[in-house]
Amino acid sequence: MIAAVVVGAFAGVLAGLLGVGGGVLFVPALTVFLGLSQVDAEATSLLAIMPMALVGAWRQHRYGNVSGGDGGILGAAAVPGAIAGVAIVNVVPERIVQVAFAGLMLVIAWQMVRRRPREEM
Amino acid sequence: MARMAGRRILELGAIGCAAGLFSGLFGVGGGAIIVPMLVLRRGYADRRAMGTSLVAIAIMAGAAMLAQGAYGNLHVDDGLLVGVPAVGGVVAGTWLQQRIPVRTVRLLFAGVLVVAAIDLALK
Numbered sequence: 001m002i003a004a005v006v007v008g009a010f011a012g013v014l015a016g017l018l019g020v021g022g023g024v025l026f027v028p029a030l031t032v033f034l035g036l037s038q039v040d041a042e043a044t045s046l047l048a049i050m051p052m053a054l055v056g057a058w059r060q061h062r063y064g065n066v067s068g069g070d071g072g073i074l075g076a077a078a079v080p081g082a083i084a085g086v087a088i089v090n091v092v093p094e095r096i097v098q099v100a101f102a103g104l105m106l107v108i109a110w111q112m113v114r115r116r117p118r119e120e121m
Numbered sequence: 122m123a124r125m126a127g128r129r130i131l132e133l134g135a136i137g138c139a140a141g142l143f144s145g146l147f148g149v150g151g152g153a154i155i156v157p158m159l160v161l162r163r164g165y166a167d168r169r170a171m172g173t174s175l176v177a178i179a180i181m182a183g184a185a186m187l188a189q190g191a192y193g194n195l196h197v198d199d200g201l202l203v204g205v206p207a208v209g210g211v212v213a214g215t216w217l218q219q220r221i222p223v224r225t226v227r228l229l230f231a232g233v234l235v236v237a238a239i240d241l242a243l244k
Contacts, residue, residue, distance in 0.1 A: 001202070004199075005203070005206045007203065008204065008207045008210070009207065009209060011207050012206060012207035012208060012209060012210020012214060013210040013213050013214040014210075014214060014233070015152075015175070015207070015210070016212065016213065016215035016217070017214040017215070017218045017226065018156070018214075018229060018233060019152050019155070019170065019171025019174035019175055020151070020152030020156070020233070021152050023144070023151075024240070026207075030196075034199045034203075036196060040195075042189075043186075043190075043192070043194035043195050044195055044200045045200075045203075046182045046183075046186040046195075047186060047196075047197065047200030047201070047204055048201075048203045048204030048207050049182040049207075050179055050182040051204055051207075051208055052204060052207040052208050052210075052211045053175045053176075053178040053179035054175075055208050055212065056172075056212075056214070057172065057176045059211070059216070060168075060171070060172030060215055061172070063168070063215065063219055065169045065171070065173075066169070066176060067169060067173045068173075068176060070159075071173045072180070073133040073137060074133055074137035074140065074155055074173070074174075074176070074177035075137065075176060075177040075178075075179070076180065077133065077134040077135070077136070077137030077138045078137040078140050078144070078151065078181040079180075080138065081138035081140065081142040081145065082142065082145035082181065082185060083145065084138075084141075085141065085144065085146040086145040088142070088146060089145070089146050097147075098147070098241050098242065098244055099241075101143060101241060102241040102242040103238070105153060105234045105237055105238040106234070106235065108153070108157045108234060109231040109234040109235050110231075111161055112161075112227055112230060112231045112234075113228065113231045115160075117167050117223045117224055117227055118164065118167070
C-alpha cells in the first residue's frame with residue numbers, strides 16, 4: 001500500500017515535469033501493489049490522472065505555460081480518437097500495434113534530442 | 122489569416138486525434154504524442170507544450186473516466202490512494218520544471234519515451 005502511494009507521488013512528479021499522464025506508472029502500481037485486474041487498473045488510473053492533470057494544468061497556467069485554446073482542441077479531438085483506438089484494438093493484432101508504436105516513440109525521441117529547444121535556459 | 126487558423130485547428134485536431142487513438146489502444150500514450158508534436162509541428166517551447174498537454178490529458182482522462190464509470194470498472198478507493206499523492210507530486214514536478222534547464226527537461230522526456238518504447242516492445 002505504501003509502495004502504491006510512493007509510485008503515485010512519483011508519477012505526479014513525472015507528469016508535472018514532462019507533461020505526460022503517467023499511465024505507464026499508475027497502471028502497474030494498481031495491478032502489482034493493489035491487486036487490480038488490467039482492465040480495472042486502466043480504468044481506475046483515469047481516476048488518478050484526471051485530477052492530477054487538472055491541478056498540473058492549473059499550476060502551469062500560473063507559470064504562464066498553457067495555451068488553453070489549443071489544449072481544448074487537442075482534448076476534444078482526442079475523444080473520437082480514443083473511441084477509434086478501442087475499436088481498432090479489437091480488430092488488428094495487438095502485437096503489431098505495440099511494435100509500431102514503440103518504433104514511433106524511438107523516432108520521436110531521436111527528433112527531440114537532435115533539435116535544439118526554442119528557448120535554451 | 123483564415124487559412125492560418127484553419128491549418129492550426131486541422132493540425133491540433135490531428136495531433137489530439139492521434140493521441141486519443143494511442144491511449145485508446147494501450148491505455149497510455151497521450152502526452153508522449155502531444156508534447157513532441159506541439160514542439161516539432163507547432164513550434165511550441167518545451168514547457169508550454171508540456172503545460173498545454175496536461176490540459177488535453179485532463180479532458181481526455183475525464184471523458185474516458187465517465188465511460189469506464191458507466192461500465193463499473195472504477196475502484197474509487199484505490200484511485201484515491203495513488204491519485205492524492207499524484208496531485209502533490211504534480212505540484213512539485215511543475216515547480217521543479219521551472220527551475221531546471223529546458224535542455225535537461227527535454228533529455229528526460231526523450232529518455233522516458235525510449236524506456237516506454239522498450240517496455241512496449243518487450244510486452
